[in-house]
Amino acid sequence: MKRALAFMICLLFVLPLFAEAEAQPGSIIEKGIASWYTSDMAGSLTANGEVFDPTSLSAAHKSLKFGTLVRVTNLDKNKSVDVRINDRGPFIEGRIIDLTPAAAKQAGLLDSGIANVTLTLIFQPEVPESKYDRPGDTGWYQIQVGAYSSLLTAYSQYDRLLNAGLRPYAEQLPDTKAVRLTVRWIPAYQLDKTVKVLSALGFDEKNILKKSEANPYK
CATH class of the missing domain: 3.30.70.1070 (Sporulation related repeat)
Structure with a gap:
């Protein structure tokens, strides 16, 4: 009634x-495989319109809001890195996040290429941090x-x-x-x-x- x-x-x-x-800050929102990526072209842009910077602590994720901060914890080596989402990917089945070389080095997966990780939410902006206005x-x-x-x-x-x-x-x-x-x-x-x-x-x-x-x- x-x-x-x-x-x-x-x-x-x-x-x-x-x-x-x-999801509340401090909660684990995803678990899976992380990898890293880079670009051979100077001045190439990330999906939110920023210039790709291999030395920044940033990452690509399929759906998290641009500007979201997550802690990537390498379960194989017990190392972590805090990254900001500014790109889309990875586009390989089973992988949940792509790190820049600098972020991958800090998380201990630069040499191995991939690692089992958890993503812990740190912060989500009210408005996506993007130079575009796309749905x-x-x-x-x-x-x-x-x-x-x-x-x-x-x-x-x-x-x-x-x-x-x-x-x-x-x-x-x-x-x-x-x-x-x-x-x-x-x-x-x-x-x-x-x-x-x-x-x-x-x-x-x-x-x-x-x-x-x-x-x-x-």
């Missing part, structure tokens, strides 16, 4: 019932999971999403009685995990619409 009431309030006021919390740089997503003409069906799906630990949001579409359900806000590094949860609930990944948004907490 309480959930049904909350669902109706959500529709009436068109406000998020919940907000996806960011993929925001680091936040909403996912549309469906639109329903039946209020009962919409509530049933809303309840399933809530029970799965997601953060559903319901809104009535203008000039119609249909209810649209979305899951928001999702940090970029949790996007794949969220999509897998939705797929397990029967929401086909190929039909899921993912939309990157500006940081909702700035």
